[in-house]
Amino acid sequence: MAAVRPDRAFADITTLAASPRHPQENPEAVREAAAYISSELDEAGLEAHEIPVTSEGITLPVVWAEIAGESCADKVFVLTGHYDTVAGSPGADDDASGVAAMLETARVLARAEPDASIVVAGLPFEEQGPPYPASRALGEALQGDERTIVGMVSAEMLGYAAPEGQGDDPGDTLLLLGYEGAEGLVETFRAAAATWTSTSEDWGGVEAGTYPPETSFISRSDHLAFYELGVPAAFATDGADYRTPHYHQASDTPDNIVRPFFEGAVTTIVSGTFAMSSLDADGDGTADACGGV
Structure with a gap:
């Protein structure tokens, strides 16, 4: 975790958020974002791959890379x-x-020699909502290679904390919300955050839980497609419109990112991802991920 550099991750935000990236209205900007992700994965020492996906007449790539597992390469955890x-x-x-x-997870874990494999990916077409075609294309491609996907997390808004939350949101916790069946996944991330993230007035740690699929807010991002493929799935979020006034607004700019909160979220994602690939919670000498889903 000493290798995590939140400043480097914040620089990614600054680069990506230079302009809107709507597939129909800003096709060049969204393609430039895909190219940036690809170049950063290559720079991390990974091989970037693409899966073309067409939606509403626009074709954009799923950009993904894999950190091969040392003990059970056919078992894979997915972060998007x-x-x-x-x-x-x-x-x-x-x-x-x-x-x-x-991207910071890819940089830090590229040489970490995880037990199970880790796939990291940048996806298009999330804002169109269900059925999340890019996410589904990635999941189907991985399962088509006869891999077992042991879990998936969609990193979906990690940058905003408020002194006083709206509604029931406490305002300073990262929410790790999964479908029923993902209890081990969300607890692993919660424990990783408790172990590795520092404390500050703008970081309240991780609040984790699982919910039935009919719960209104649980299906709001790319993890839905993986859940429908039978994978334990969750999303990490700052609460979206329950918390931030900048949600889907022109004011969603880098200067409105709350840096201490974002730093805690990045460390949570990196440490939780590695734990999902290599944790031996039962102490039997084999990573839990290597034993199955």
Whole structure:
């Protein structure tokens, strides 16, 4: 965790959020975002791959890379962030923050020799909503290679904390919300955050839980497609419109990212991802991920 550099991840936000990235209105900007993700994965020493996906007449790539597992390479944990935005919003929080955490995870864990494999990916077409075609294309491609996906997390808005939350949101916790069946996943991330993240007045740690699929807010991002493929899935979020006034607005800019909160979120994503690939919670000498889902 000493290798995590939140300043480097914040620089990703600044680069990605230079302009809106709506597939129909800003096709060049959204393609530039995909190219940036690809170049950063290559720079991390990984091989970037692309899966072309067409939605509403626009073709954009899923950009992904793999850190091969040392003990059970056919078992894989998946971490994603989406690089598209709604029209008119530069999307610093939604979701350059998630992509930045994904890229920092790739940089830090590229040489970490995890037990199970780790796939990191930047996805388009999240803002169009269900059925999240890019996420589904990635999941189907991985399962088509006869891999077992042991879990998936969508990093979906990691940059905003408020002194006083709206509604029931306490305002300073990262929410790790999964479908029923993902209890081990969300607890692993919560424990990783408790172990590795520092304390500050703008970082309240991780609040984790699982919910039935009919719960209204649980299906709001790319993890839905993986859940529908039978994978334990969750999303990490700052609460979106329950918390931030900049949600889907032109004001979703890098200067409105709350840096201490974002730093805690990035460390949570990196440490939780590595724990999902290598944790031996039962002490039997084999990573839990290598034993199955």
